[in-house]
Amino acid sequence: MAEPVAIWHADHVVFARLLDLFESQVEAFHAGERPNYELMTEIVDYLRQYGDRFHHPREEVAFERLVERDPGMRLPVNRLLQEHRVIARAGDEVLERLGEIVEDVMIERAAVEAAAATYLVYYRHHLTSEESKVLPRAGELLTADDWAAVKDAIEDASDPLSGADFEERYRELRKSVSLHPARSRPG
Ligand SMILES: [Fe+2]
Numbered sequence: 271m272a273e274p275v276a277i278w279h280a281d282h283v284v285f286a287r288l289l290d291l292f293e294s295q296v297e298a299f300h301a302g303e304r305p306n307y308e309l310m311t312e313i314v315d316y317l318r319q320y321g322d323r324f325h326h327p328r329e330e331v332a333f334e335r336l337v338e339r340d341p342g343m344r345l346p347v348n349r350l351l352q353e354h355r356v357i358a359r360a361g362d363e364v365l366e367r368l369g370e371i372v373e374d375v376m377i378e379r380a381a382v383e384a385a386a387a388t389y390l391v392y393y394r395h396h397l398t399s400e401e402s403k404v405l406p407r408a409g410e411l412l413t414a415d416d417w418a419a420v421k422d423a424i425e426d427a428s429d430p431l432s433g434a435d436f437e438e439r440y441r442e443l444r445k446s447v448s449l450h451p452a453r454s455r456p457g
């Protein structure tokens with residue numbers, strides 16, 4: 271079952287690139303330059319939307335099946351599930367701080383940087399854990415039936431991130447990085 275794992279991994283590669291891009295903007299902010307706030311907002315919004323709607327629903331089915339095949343995976347899987355919630359909250363926090371900047375609300379530089387740094391640390395740690403602990407094990411243990419259930423966790427037809435809305439909502443992002451090879455593919 272190499273292909274579903276490869277598709278899963280491809281999502282993580284895109285996420286890691288987006289986090290790098292986000293970090294480069296945070297560094298500009300730290301250096302006192304004006305970063306591209308639109309781009310920063312779109313990156314976090316995209317990760318939030320795509321995570322909630324596509325990546326996590328599939329991932330959570332894969333986790334569940336993995337624990338059925340190997341109960342020893344219960345603890346790491348529980349941590350990852352909790353991290354999904356923590357990352358979502360950290361992302362909301364970043365979006366709030368960025369929204370305040372764009373609306374010209376007085377906000378301390380340190381508060382923005384702290385929210386951004388927390389988000390980066392949590393997210394990168396999460397990706398590393400999944401890549402090292404979960405994907406290889408899933409590749410070994412999940413069956414064709416399991417992968418079919420993973421694929422069925424979402425309906426491709428309901429993809430809200432494609433088409434005109436997608437182009438409009440992620441204008442800056444589309445200029446900077448090509449999204450998203452695995453979005454409507456099986457896996
Ligand atoms: Fe995850």
Ligand SMILES: [Fe+2]
Nearest residue numbers: 282325329400
């Ligand atoms: Fe993931």
